[in-house]
Amino acid sequence: MTDADLIARVLSSEDQNAFAELVRRYQSPVRAFLARMTRGDTHLADDLAQETFVKAWRKLHTYRGSARFSTWLFGIAVNEFRSVARQRKDLALEEVEESQDGAAQPARESVSQLRLDLTESLKRLHSNERAAIVLCCQNGLTHEEAAQVLECPLGTVKTNVLRGKEKLKRWLAGYQDYERA
Amino acid sequence: MNAPEEKDPMDTLLHEQNAYVDDNGFTARVIAALPPRRYRAWLRPALLLGAAAIATALAIRWLTWESLPPLDLSALLSLDFQALTPWMSVLLVAASITWAVVAAVQWDD
Numbered sequence: 001m002t003d004a005d006l007i008a009r010v011l012s013s014e015d016q017n018a019f020a021e022l023v024r025r026y027q028s029p030v031r032a033f034l035a036r037m038t039r040g041d042t043h044l045a046d047d048l049a050q051e052t053f054v055k056a057w058r059k060l061h062t063y064r065g066s067a068r069f070s071t072w073l074f075g076i077a078v079n080e081f082r083s084v085a086r087q088r089k090d091l092a093l094e095e096v097e098e099s100q101d102g103a104a105q106p107a108r109e110s111v112s113q114l115r116l117d118l119t120e121s122l123k124r125l126h127s128n129e130r131a132a133i134v135l136c137c138q139n140g141l142t143h144e145e146a147a148q149v150l151e152c153p154l155g156t157v158k159t160n161v162l163r164g165k166e167k168l169k170r171w172l173a174g175y176q177d178y179e180r181a
Numbered sequence: 182m183n184a185p186e187e188k189d190p191m192d193t194l195l196h197e198q199n200a201y202v203d204d205n206g207f208t209a210r211v212i213a214a215l216p217p218r219r220y221r222a223w224l225r226p227a228l229l230l231g232a233a234a235i236a237t238a239l240a241i242r243w244l245t246w247e248s249l250p251p252l253d254l255s256a257l258l259s260l261d262f263q264a265l266t267p268w269m270s271v272l273l274v275a276a277s278i279t280w281a282v283v284a285a286v287q288w289d290d
Contacts (some may be wrong), residue, residue: 016212023211028202035202046207053211118198137192138199165191 003069010060019060023053026070029139030077036134037081038091039123048084052077067148074135074149085127114175121171129164132157137165229285233278240274 001021009018030052034045055076056063063072085091122130128150135146136157143161147154249267250256256264 014217016215019215020208020212023208024204027204027207027211031202031207032199049207050211050214054214054216057215114194115198118194133195137195165189169191 048080129160132160133164226285233281
């Protein structure tokens with residue numbers, strides 16, 4: 001059954017089983033995205049993800065089908081994150097200090113260490129860069145879709161992706177063979 | 182898709198990093214937290230529209246249209262509040278009703 005079929009069932013008969021199927025399909029990308037945005041706070045990420053799906057349930061009648069359902073969901077998730085980030089300084093938009101550039105010294109040949117360092121490096125990015133990278137490079141959204149989700153110009157998304165990846169490459173430069181990881 | 186960047190090794194690494202998150206009861210928690218959807222979708226805009234309709238009917242019925250002075254440009258220019266006050270009341274009522282209708286039509290829960 002397609003997303004459109006499930007959405008139609010929810011709208012016509014308030015079918016919670018159909019909505020549960022939509023949640024099952026998209027819980028992983030939404031929760032993973034929010035976990036990245038909250039710098040690894042999975043409890044907060046799950047709370048935000050739950051609120052995202054509850055809002056999606058309430059507002060489903062406003063979904064026009066012009067964008068992918070996942071894109072629409074990410075848009076709600078971004079707004080949920082932003083509303084919490086406005087109140088919590090630890091989630092502030094700023095990039096974490098770059099003074100530790102190249103700090104990933106030990107075990108540079110290790111693929112698992114590289115992945116750990118990538119996770120940590122993602123946390124250090126400015127949240128706009130992190131959001132653009134996670135949406136485009138990890139979740140397969142186009143730049144246009146990411147611009148729609150983040151409610152910003154297309155050029156800004158492209159810049160944030162490029163700038164974020166440049167920083168990641170710089171911070172992970174010690175792994176000379178990360179191409180083969 | 183973002184074709185020019187697909188061959189970037191960093192893209193490959195980022196994509197591989199995107200592991201599946203197990204449900205672990207998440208879907209059940211969401212479904213348990215769902216409010217009644219239809220109620221919220223139409224009730225508040227309907228209340229706003231209803232209130233606007235009642236306000237319009239009351240305004241038509243009770244406003245003393247006959248006693249309104251003719252709208253005079255000189256009174257407007259000279260800011261003669263005594264002459265303008267009845268019209269400002271009408272304008273205020275009309276603006277309130279218009280706002281209520283617009284808010285009801287654009288309601289997004």
